[in-house]
Amino acid sequence: MGNRESYVSNSLKLEIQEKPDSITTDWIGKSIERNPGQFLNPILVKLVNKSNETHKRMVLDFRRLDYMNSSTITPIIKILERAKKGKTNITILYNFDFAL
DSSP states (O other), X not given: OOSEEEEEETTEEEEEEEOSSEEEEEEEEXXXXXXXXXXXXXXXXXXXXXXXXXXXXXXXXXXXXXXXXXXXXXXXXXXXXXXXXXXXXXXXXXXXXXXX
């Protein structure tokens, strides 16, 4: 994993940047795939492993994610469980905009 990498699947883009003390993943666009785990799982596993090897905080930044379907929750929960087992330090950033 270099300093910066990008992965794209349809309208979802993951931008990963390795910093001196963290590995940040910016989620951009929309996650609308029926089975997003096929795209997300290999990337997220790689991030957890890299975070554990380097002892860097893993940051998942959802602030530029416009939409996420319910199928996207499963790979996120699974990676959080995996990270917990590996004692990975994680920060999750998000905006909570609620309109009636």
